[in-house]
Amino acid sequence: MSSTTELLPPVEVWSATPTPFTSDVRVDPPSIHRMVDHHLTIGVSGLMLAGTSGEGPWMRKIDVETLIQTTVEAAAGRLRIAVQVTDNSVARVLDNDLSLESYLLKGGFGSVGVFKKDIRGFFVTTASSATPELLETYGSPTTGEYLNYMVSTRGNGGDASITGVEFAYKQALTFLPARARGVQVFVNLTKLSFGGSSQSDFTGFNLKTLSWGASLTRGRLALKLTSSEQGETRRSPVAASASVAVGTYLWQGAKIRYTLGLEYAITSRVGFHISLNSFNGDGVTDVQRQYAPNTPDYAKYQRFQEWGKNAVVGIKGEF
Secondary structure (H helix, E strand, O other): OOOOOOOOOOOOOOEEEEOOEEEOOOOOOOHHHHHHHHHHHHHHEEEEEOOOOOOHOOOOHHHHHHHHHHHHHHHOOOEEEEEEEOOOOOOEEEEEEEEEOOOOOOOOOEEEEEEEEEEEEEEEEEEOOOOOOHHOOOOOOOOOOHHHHEEEEEEEEEEEEEEEEEEEEEEEEOOOHHHOOOOEEEEEEEEEEEEEEEEOOOOOOOOOEEEEEEEEOOOOOEEEEEEEEEEOEEEEEEEOOOOOOOOEEEEOOOOEEEEEEEEEEEOOEEEEEEEEEOOOOOOOOEEEEEEEEOOOHHHHHEEEEEEOOOEEEHHHHHH
16 A cells, blocks of 8 residues: 655745835835844745835835845845836826917917827736746646636736817906996817827726806806816726627716806805706706617617706805
């Protein structure tokens, strides 16, 4: 009778360590030495520097270099060391902005600007079939069921560009007759476009936003009419399935809202106000659609809500 014993791979214990900082938010070398000595005492195999979820993405380059150099010196080859290099921002953003402003118009101000932002270094996930060579680099068993797994890694890659134009204008209508003085008008417009291999990472951006309005201030009375318009906005992606096509997103429908407000100062401390919101048409309508590029129009609608109109009336004061 004979028996065989299967030896399990050695187990390594690593510690994900927070970075010690001084009171002025600088890396603290003496505390790093004490941290390394403590982990040597308790017998860990290695340290994962900047291992918590908070400090790594926000550390300056010089702080990261100080952390690594000091830890390597303190460990003196007695511990294995790895460094978390994840970042919640893109690697680099190149800005090209041009803006013109004018204050020469009597009672008015205007500006127009164009910009382009080139962005690189997005998070990119790569999935690979497990192979003995790949598993060995992670210290995992290289045979058996482990070969049935997929190994996902994250790195930086991809690029995108944001191009836009901005326009703003405000004018006091000083040429009106005396009884109509105090009228001001304004308009603001922003348009965006996206490009590049990673443009799908940008969700929740309104490609077109337009607002305009007019106000009248006369003694105790103040009137204001405003309009806000936004185009259809792409929201979050929807996971592909048997009934959901690849490239499907949730979309927030375009909206136009009007608001009319009135304020009247009864005294220097007490005032009356009334606001009519979304009084145009049927009022606020919330439309959410879900579709891919090849989805027919009749199948795009997911939610349609009518919130109607509303008014707010009240007294405000300073007591």
